[in-house]
Amino acid sequence: MLEEVVCSEQTLSAGSSRSVHPGSSIPEPISAISKMVAFICHDLRLPLTAILANAEFLIQSDINEEERIEFYQEIHSAIDRMNELLSSLSDYSKEGDVVRPAIQSIVDTVGRVIRITAVRREFERIFIQHHHQGLAVGWFDSNRFECVIANLLLNACEAVSPDSGQIVITTIGNPTCLHVSVWDNGPGISPKIRDSIFQPFVRYGKAEGSGLGLAIAKKFVEDHGGDIYLDERSGPGTLFRISIPFTIPHGATPLVSVCPSHSTCISEATPCAEIRSR
Numbered sequence: 001m002l003e004e005v006v007c008s009e010q011t012l013s014a015g016s017s018r019s020v021h022p023g024s025s026i027p028e029p030i031s032a033i034s035k036m037v038a039f040i041c042h043d044l045r046l047p048l049t050a051i052l053a054n055a056e057f058l059i060q061s062d063i064n065e066e067e068r069i070e071f072y073q074e075i076h077s078a079i080d081r082m083n084e085l086l087s088s089l090s091d092y093s094k095e096g097d098v099v100r101p102a103i104q105s106i107v108d109t110v111g112r113v114i115r116i117t118a119v120r121r122e123f124e125r126i127f128i129q130h131h132h133q134g135l136a137v138g139w140f141d142s143n144r145f146e147c148v149i150a151n152l153l154l155n156a157c158e159a160v161s162p163d164s165g166q167i168v169i170t171t172i173g174n175p176t177c178l179h180v181s182v183w184d185n186g187p188g189i190s191p192k193i194r195d196s197i198f199q200p201f202v203r204y205g206k207a208e209g210s211g212l213g214l215a216i217a218k219k220f221v222e223d224h225g226g227d228i229y230l231d232e233r234s235g236p237g238t239l240f241r242i243s244i245p246f247t248i249p250h251g252a253t254p255l256v257s258v259c260p261s262h263s264t265c266i267s268e269a270t271p272c273a274e275i276r277s278r
Helices: 032-058 065-095 106-118 142-159 191-196 211-221 262-264
Strands: 102-105 127-134 135-142 166-171 179-185 227-230 236-244 273-277
Touching: 032 065, 032 102, 032 106, 032 142, 065 135, 065 191, 102 142, 106 127, 106 135, 106 142, 135 142, 142 166, 142 179, 142 236, 211 227
Parallel strands: 127 166
Antiparallel strands: 102 135, 127 273, 166 179, 179 236, 227 236
16 A cells, blocks of 8 residues: 655645635745745644643653653653754744755654654544654655654644544655655545645635645655655545655765664665554
8 A cells, every 4th residue: 555656756736734725715925934934833833732742741640750751851852843943944044945964764753753743632542653664764854854744644633533543654765765655544635626735825624724734745845856746546545655865975974863773774675663653
């Protein structure tokens, strides 16, 4: 179901939230800085939600010290993420929108996204899986790609049943490309709005949505020189596919430490990670 796709595969027409509001018009183009502000505001909501949820867990009387430390670390991680988002806005105002790739682990990136999303009470019964094969460590902007996965995962969580929802994230790395698939067993996307799902500020079925999630994902994937599209041949549910360049430049050194348990993924093409959350 979630087989590897090739880097050269063409994208389909692409969009925002899960759909377009019936009868709504496409908004007029806005300035680049206004769009960036809107993107940052949108992405601040996820770490804020994680902070609130983990703070509520911290005050429970029946948690042990290990759990308390884990909740604290998740809050700390969410605050760091907010600082990064605000810093990126500041940097953008000075020098424009810049991608900052480095040697990163896609397993670590996806794991952070799953933890920060699954902590929300309304998603606690949704079954989220991550399967990885091949190279885990490659060349990409972890902050931006975290936003990509977070927006796809959040949309999937909101689309599936809160009691029987299933989401599968598959990542496949090779020396040249990283392939990502995000599948859910929700009702799927209506054919009427598939051509506009990546358009910004257009929403459908989510009264409080900003209509930015998929628009952000598309922009950040394309900033990496990659492709994102909705796979209409996937059968039941919804399946998004992504491919980005993954080649590590000669002489590059890691800016952050990579988890030792993933070090074998640099040279082995066998499954190296499976993350589940319920």
